Amino acid sequence: MKVAIYARVSTTRDAQKDSIDNQIAYAMDLITRNGWTVAGTYIDNGISGLKVKNRAQMQRLLADAKKKKFDAVIAKSVSRLGRNLVENLQTADIIVSSGARLILPEDNYDSVTSQSKFNFNIRALLAEEDSATFSRRIKLGRQGSAKRGKYQASLPAYGYRRDENGNLVPDEVTAPTVQSIFHWYLHDGWGMQKISNFLTEHGYPTPRTVSNAGNQGTVWQQSSIKCILTNVTYTGTLCQHREEVRSHMSKERVKVPEDKQIIFENAHPALISKEDFKAVQDLMKSKGNSHSNGQESLFAHLMLCPDCGHGMTYRKDRLKKQNGAYVCCGYVKRGKAFCSSHVIGYGTLLTAVKDDLKELIGSNVRLDRLFDAVKGNVGLKQSALIKELNKLNKQQEQLEKNVQGLITLFSNQALTLEQFNAQNQRNQAEQHTLAKRKAELESVIETQKDTEEQFRAFQKKIALFAQLDIDDEQVLKQLLHQVIEKIEVHQDGSIKIHYSIAHPQDQDMSELLQGA
Ligand SMILES: [Zn+2]
Incomplete structure (x- = not known):
């Protein structure tokens, strides 16, 4: 089988992570192991001021594909094909429709063996995209929807779930638990320890179980009770942008100053009245002193x-x-x-x-x-x-x-x-x-x-x-x-x-x- 190799770098960061040499070596390894032959290499190198307009080598590759100069194209991963998600997918599509076999070893993709024409795993695909641009886009998107009053934290607060439109609605299973917690604390005089013991003993799903999609964490902690009792979300108020990720590399979260937080009253159905919530905050303060x-x-x-x-x-x-x-x-x-x-x-x-x-x-x-x-x-x-x-x-x-x-x-x-x-x-x-x-x-x-x-x-x-x-x-x-x-x-x-x-x-x- 005659194979064309495509490699591309566009930024210095790219090159450090994934140099042209590295990309070619990756492809050559596969070609040698299968006994295929190299029909040509196509390299778009956008570093050191050499601005590659319209990925010239890619244009040549696509033209040669139409002329059937080779049987297959190897690129290290789908992210090498274009400069963004759209370009990646479009380019892949053009190559495959021209009749050439497309192999992306890092994505485990091969157009011959993969079931559907575009059987990429969407998550892998999104992750492959330039992650800096992508995380910036998500960040902006989140702030945008927060400003329109749509709940956008990565996970809804315990007691809520999202409906099909992404809106926060009371969760049938966990919302009554939240209400019970407030009731016990405010009206029955239960302490946080007693509440957490009770919930654990009776097998109520914990916030951790609910959010981790795993079975760990079946023990309720006092701190979880405190988090719930102090979370203003339950009054129907949306408090967004309380913290943000400082850098997409470290995923470090930092608290946003209060004046920069975004607050909406009556943004979603309340589980707790504002009066009860206030009473709980006061009670907590007074308890802390005795x-x-x-x-x-x-x-x-x-x-x-x-x-x-x-x-x-x-x-x-x-x-x-x-x-x-x-x-x-x-x-x-x-x-x-x-x-x-x-x-x-x-x-x-x-x-x-x-x-x-x-x-x-x-x-x-x-x-x-x-x-x-x-x-x-x-x-x-x-x-x-x-x-x-x-x-x-x-x-x-x-x-x-x-x-x-x-x-x-x-x-x-x-x-x-x-x-x-x-x-x-x-x-x-x-x-x-x-x-x-x-x-x-x-x-x-x-x-x-x-x-x-x-x-x-x-x-x-x-x-x-x-x-x-x-x-x-x-x-x-x-x-x-x-x-x-x-x-x-x-x-x-x-x-x-x-x-x-x-x-x-x-x-x-x-x-x-x-x-x-
Ligand atoms: Zn009595």
């Missing part, structure tokens, strides 16, 4: 009054012999007419909780009944999730096909570069949403698969609790918050402990624990 003592924080945010639904607050001055007591917040705030005190001594409470845990550990019947119930519920949910996952896989295949279609349209010049970019961006946004949802599902399915394991972990935790020295308040507190979801104190002083198992939907597991 310190609670060990006893108060031991059962903090676990205690609940079943009659009025309020939390319970620790009072050092009540039942002093018992080291203080918990009383209903509704009673404290709104008086006798609203609710009774539901007072319970700290000592009594601690003993009761420890006793119940010990009994739970000792009772295989209670544990087995609990486990059977968990398994049953999980099985049902599992099949619905897998069904959805299969649907998403099909949608993803369709999107891949769409990309191929776009490339074909573009290479046939049925689309302008702008149209191509717009369509492609939309497609990518959709792919992103799909991938995100898939990751969520996979993570939930994975979590549920581990039910048995988690259940054993729960068993271990409570066993550990039984052996624990009660003096270590910090460890004790951590364990309490891990195994107990809430403790209800009735008017008559009786208590009901709700244990937290991995699945919040299976709420009445705790009833089983209690009732057995």
Whole structure:
């Protein structure tokens, strides 16, 4: 086979990265290994003031291709063919339509073996383009759309997804989680640690799982809760351009001064009212200044009054012999007419909780009944999730096909570069949403698969609790918050402990624990 070699450099940066010699060596290697012959070399060298107008050697190459002077053209990669995306694709198209075989070893492309006429991977192609120009263009594009009020951060905030037009809309799965987080913090008095424990224990997909399209990071961090509680996006306000990439090489992100940020009110549906958001910010500030003592924080945010639904607050001055007591917040705030005190001594409470845990550990019947119930519920949910996952896989295949279609349209010049970019961006946004949802599902399915394991972990935790020295308040507190979801104190002083198992939907597991 007679082969023409094409090589091109246009900038010094080009030449350092990919010298003419290097490009030719690359092609020669392939030619030698296959026993082909060289029919000619075509070199466009645009360095040292030698401005190559219209890539003269490329023009010669295309003319020779038409005259069938060779059977194939080798260029190192598609980016060598032209000076930009359009030129790259057009040139490739002309070569192939003239009947010559086009081989681009670095892109793994060969017009004979590759399935479609332009079976380049679009991502590889875009990456091959002069990356400086390209990243500048993306940057400008992003600022442009931010100014029009369109959310353009690389990832939507947890709780949102993009619709088919790239607009930010509440995500059916994660938006309620965001609202719960604000509610727990503001109205139920939960701390960030308790919230993150709860979400982890109950297998809520974490922001990391959602954004990484991987299964890592199933543990909620306090910092994630803080990020969510302080993110103004949830009030419907768009705060764009908060940081930018300083250089496309290092990908280093720098904070943009506040006056240069772009802010839009009511840019997308709010998940949280502005009032609640403000209240949360104030609460966070005030909390940061107060310190609670060990006893108060031991059962903090676990205690609940079943009659009025309020939390319970620790009072050092009540039942002093018992080291203080918990009383209903509704009673404290709104008086006798609203609710009774539901007072319970700290000592009594601690003993009761420890006793119940010990009994739970000792009772295989209670544990087995609990486990059977968990398994049953999980099985049902599992099949619905897998069904959805299969649907998403099909949608993803369709999107891949769409990309191929776009490339074909573009290479046939049925689309302008702008149209191509717009369509492609939309497609990518959709792919992103799909991938995100898939990751969520996979993570939930994975979590549920581990039910048995988690259940054993729960068993271990409570066993550990039984052996624990009660003096270590910090460890004790951590364990309490891990195994107990809430403790209800009735008017008559009786208590009901709700244990937290991995699945919040299976709420009445705790009833089983209690009732057995
Ligand atoms: Zn009450």
